[in-house]
Amino acid sequence: MEVVIIGAGALGSLFGGLLAPHARITLYTTNSEHARAIQQNGLLLTTMEGEQHSLALPVLTGPEQYDRRADLILICTKAGATGAAAVTAQQLLHPEGLVLTLQNGLGNLEQIAACVGRQRAAAGITAQGATLQAPGQVRHAGNGATVLAVGPGQAAAIAAVVRLFNRAGLEIRTSDDVDSLLWSKLIVNVGINALAALLRVPNGTLVEAGACRELMDELVAEAVAVARALCIDLEYEQQLDRVHQVCRQTATNRASMLQDVLRGRPTEIDVINGAVVARGQEVGVPTPVNLLFTRMIKALEATAAQRIST
Missing domain, CATH: 1.10.1040.10 (N-(1-d-carboxylethyl)-l-norvaline Dehydrogenase; domain 2)
Incomplete structure (x- = not known):
């Protein structure tokens, strides 16, 4: 699966590191220092057990740098950046792809749906915890379930996301009540x-x-x-x-x-x-x-x- 993570801060970087062995992951960030550290040294992921893994992941700072189309785009930005992230997602998304927000707060799903279409916009919540320790370095600070809402016409796309998370050993469930x-x-x-x-x-x-x-x-x-x-x-x-x-x-x-x-x-x-x-x-x-x-x-x-x- 081709996956782009928009908002590669603490949580976005964590999911990038956890999913990388099981999908083709590309990180997207507007933080040039963070991007440069990943480009030069890889993403350093520290697990909850204290183990460290260096992951060579491609990282983008602009949509023009991406020459493919993503099957799945995770949006993990701050809520104030949702509008810009949705526009970027529209440019990078495959026509049959899905944009999944794991952001905090209310109103993010509506902004994304207005940009990419309701059937291609989904919402989820996660209890995973992460701390960005330094540019290019993230620590897995808490483990918990991720729950995805299944909207109209999204059953197959959400099922594919569930399979991906399962392969990565992440607890994941679905809900019909967004x-x-x-x-x-x-x-x-x-x-x-x-x-x-x-x-x-x-x-x-x-x-x-x-x-x-x-x-x-x-x-x-x-x-x-x-x-x-x-x-x-x-x-x-x-x-x-x-x-x-x-x-x-x-x-x-x-x-x-x-x-x-x-x-x-x-x-x-x-x-x-x-x-x-x-x-x-x-x-x-x-x-x-x-x-x-x-x-x-x-x-x-x-x-x-x-x-x-x-």
């Missing part, structure tokens, strides 16, 4: 990302420390209440258990929003906790804790240049 799937992923991010970024702790700390867990539980409760008001049937206890489970499975991982804050980059707060606030306003569900966390992360972003370091 809204519940995306909201369940959103709720995991709502509970973990902003809290980890503000406290600057790895995921496991959030479930180990009682004070952290109480805040996480309040964030999740608000998100579930909004989802249920939108007629998305999610049970609070089940969702809360899943958030706790992901924290334990990725205990040593630095959440993506924490990695953004530490690097002084814009975060995805608007499509995570901010999305809960916005949807809550639409359906009349108050979300004061998510609003506070959204405002706090925006304050962190606004003051990145003035941060006091030890």
Whole structure:
């Protein structure tokens, strides 16, 4: 299978490394330093057991560098780059290919479908954790299931993706309910990302420390209440258990929003906790804790240049 991964940051690089022995993988990144490191030295993948593997993978920085057409394109960019990634995917995709978003937040699938067509756009969620340690170097920081939504006319294409992930030894399942799937992923991010970024702790700390867990539980409760008001049937206890489970499975991982804050980059707060606030306003569900966390992360972003370091 011909696979292009657009957004070869932490998660995109991880999937590139894990799938490389089983498919023809090409990475696509706008990070020139990361691309140059991979071109010169290969992608260095550190497994959860501490083993290191150097993988010679082609890496693109522009669509004109690709002379084939991809059967599968994984989009792993930040949500703010979805529009540009969708345009790139349209240029690289085989007429019968599939674009699969594994991104955080809401609204990504709709942007991709508007560009490549609804039948060629699919969404999934993943509990895999990754940390980009340096340009060209990624660490597998947490292992968990990947779940793909099967849209109309997508059964054969999704089945091929499932077979690929199975060959790579990755846990993968499918679902017929895309809204519940995306909201369940959103709720995991709502509970973990902003809290980890503000406290600057790895995921496991959030479930180990009682004070952290109480805040996480309040964030999740608000998100579930909004989802249920939108007629998305999610049970609070089940969702809360899943958030706790992901924290334990990725205990040593630095959440993506924490990695953004530490690097002084814009975060995805608007499509995570901010999305809960916005949807809550639409359906009349108050979300004061998510609003506070959204405002706090925006304050962190606004003051990145003035941060006091030890």
